[in-house]
Amino acid sequence: MSDLPVKDLTLPGPTLADFEDARARVSQVVHVTPMETSSFLSEYLGSPVYLKCENLQRTGSYKIxxxxxxxxxxxxxxxxxxxxxxxxxxxxxxxxxxxxxxxxxxxxxxxxxxxxxxxxxxxxxxxxxxxxxxxxxxxxxxxxxxxxxxxxxxIPPFDHPDVIAGQGTLGLEILEQVPDVETIIVSIGGGGLASGVASAVTQVRAQTGGVIRVIGVQAANSAPYALSMKLGELTSVVSTPTIADGIAVSKPGVLNFEIVRRVVDEVVTVQDDDTARAILVLLERAKQVVEPAGAVGVAAVLTDQVRALGKTVIILSGGNIDPLMMERVISRGLAASDRYLHFRVMLPDRPGQLSRVSEIISEVNANVVEVLHTRHGRGLQISEVELELSVETRGPDHAEQVLDRLREAGFTPVIADS
Structure with a gap:
């Protein structure tokens, strides 16, 4: 058990009895969702990591x-x-x-x-x-x-005691499935899930004299809690577009913030590229389909914003991702992981140049997935053509190997914007 300080238990909102009553009610309709281990994330973090798969809940999220x-x-x-x-x-x-x-x-x-x-x-x-x-x-x-x-x-989405109590039932499940959990990582939008889970687990653990660290995660483009926690008062922000639209709010819930500032230890933010990479990791390593708002906790781990401290549960809060969005996110995640190399190269306008570039890429076992060949780009000499390629690689080292081989052959590849 960690040596974290005992948290303030003069909490507004639902009591432990309220959470337990809510558990009895919602058990009629909700599933007890799986708690899966993650060897990949455990090795990365340096502590055992568990994934609470609320993406497999009825309706595809904890909101029910x-x-x-x-x-x-x-x-x-x-x-x-x-x-x-x-x-x-x-x-x-x-x-x-x-x-x-x-x-x-x-x-x-x-x-x-x-x-x-x-x-x-x-x-x-x-x-x-x-x-x-x-x-x-x-x-x-x-x-x-x-x-x-x-x-x-x-029916408000987060700022109501009954809603908070219902979301907090997820915290009671976590304690049953991983009784000795020391850290819980949870996404924060308006704060219904974070306030409910943090309040419930804090009140339960207080009965045994223990403390659980709770880390909240927001999208960097819409992070009113991060600012509000820093300033010590409820504060609005101007949200900008984010792929994590499920947690995109401009202002915390009033009751939610009063709870969060007492029992959530820290709120961190993640960029969209990091969230896309986390979705890709969850697909490949955990075989879980997770929406961006549900993957920000994994993104926080992958960007080293969470230090190891005992058994850690990451809540995958939802799995409702549009297939078209999934296609874009996977491409973004591949690029963020340096597995999707996008570059331009100028070529002399004579036969065989495109073939030579393709041959070099093939020799280093990379895969061309898209090619644009044009004579009409800005800045091109009349005797030049521009080749724009998207290439699948195995990671940063392999991507650099592709570029190095092209340079050795006399070409000058320039990384393009994704």
Whole structure:
């Protein structure tokens, strides 16, 4: 057990009894998801690493936990009025399935550009889907107006005690599956999962006199918790686009932040390229399909932002990734791992030059996957052509070997932007 200081247990929000009650309720619909070991990540971190595979949960993410707990606590009149929510993905599916299981009418507002698989899944769970606005914020405003005019109960994605209690049931499962866990790494968007898991495990472990370190991870392009923790107060940021759209928020939840700042030890951020590389590692090494928001914890390990400290559980919070996004992410991950080499080279405009370049690449056992050959690029002399290639390699050393062999043959390859 670590020698971390005892955490402040004067916590707002759900008590341990609330988490245990929520566990009894959500157990009617959720799976106890697998806890898998990872030899690759264990060797990399220098401590045993376990993957809590919530990407295999019903609806493809942990969100069903909080949604079901909140809906199951509505009174009879509230259930008759129905519920409304706004989301671009996982929260929408969680609310839709929870409502179907409880016999409650659900209306979900989703932005116009929502990914088709997420839209169709939400409809398939029985919800009425209304496409409104070009962002989740616009969809949230429309859902709020719908609630005011119809009496439907608005189900927030993270900032509510019942939602936090439901998400925290995941922490209770972790303690049952890895009783001597010392570090939990969890993604943070609005903070429902992080606040629930951190509060639940802290309160349980306090009964035995132990402490669990909890590390939160945000996308660098949308990291209000990282700034809020640094400043010691709830702070908004201007979010910019990120592949981890499931955790892209501009402001922490109010109750969530009050819990997180007491029991989450640190919040780190990761870049999109690192997240893409983590998704690729999970595919190849763990055979797990994980969405970007669910892979940021692995990205934090791979970028050495988490030091080894005993048994470590990384929560894979969701697996709802659009196939088209998966294609782009894999390409990005290959590039970030130096396994997808993209470069340009100028050639004399005479026969045999393209063949010679291809022959050199073949000799070093690399694989050309894409070629662009043009006479019309800017800066080209009338006697030159530009060759742009994408080449699969085995990693950084192999990529450098390809470039070196081309240089030895008299060519001047220039790395191109991905």
């Amino acid at each position: 936990r909080g949604a079901y707990n909140r809906l199951s606590r509505l009174d009879a009149d509230e259930k008759r009025n129905g519920v409304v929510a706004a989301s671009a993905g996982n929260h929408a599916q969680g609310v839709a399935l929870a409502a179907r299981e409880l016999g409650i009418k659900a209306t979900i507002f989703m932005p116009l550009g929502v990914a088709l698989p997420k839209l169709q899944a939400t409809r398939d769970y029985g919800a009425d889907v209304v496409l409104s606005g070009h962002s989740v914020e616009e969809a949230l405003r429309a859902a709020s107006e719908f609630s005011e005019t119809t009496g439907a109960v608005f």
